Amino acid sequence: MQQPNPAYIRDLIGKVNTSAFPTHMAMRLIDISYDEATVALDLGVCHLQPFGIVHGGVLATLIDTATFWAVFLRLPEDAGLVNIDLKLNYLQPVQRGRLRACGRAIRSGNSISYAEARVQDEEGRLLAHGTSTLMALPGKGLKMEHRKFLAG
Secondary structure, eight states: OOOBOHHHHHHHHHHHHTSHHHHHHTEEEEEEETTEEEEEEEOOGGGBOTTSSBOHHHHHHHHHHHHHHHHHTTSOTTOEEEEEEEEEEEOSOOOSSEEEEEEEEEEOOSSEEEEEEEEEOTTOOEEEEEEEEEEEETTOOOOOSSOSBOOO
């Protein structure tokens, strides 16, 4: 198996964390490796619905993002990725703090992949769980300075 290029991983995390939507959501890609990714989000007033708890769309976004990056490194260098199905369960409300979504690839295929993610609060309480089906998009890969994989 090819090994990810550490310079690529560093640049990828930087690119993701400075792009428009993650910045808007106050969400950051913390770690990415084969079959796993961790995303964090510092909650603010903008994430709350009128009843004072985190909007379900915020938790769905965390699950969507963590599952996406969990399967990403298995893709060929020139391929992109899109979510085609997202299922989740809201298990507990939350109002403040830092949320952490840990994604894990369950099956990585040439065209279709399947992953899950868990969202927890700072105390480790499970707030939401979800699964995602993702489709590879050949020719839609990220334009990056470094190669995705080390030669070998």
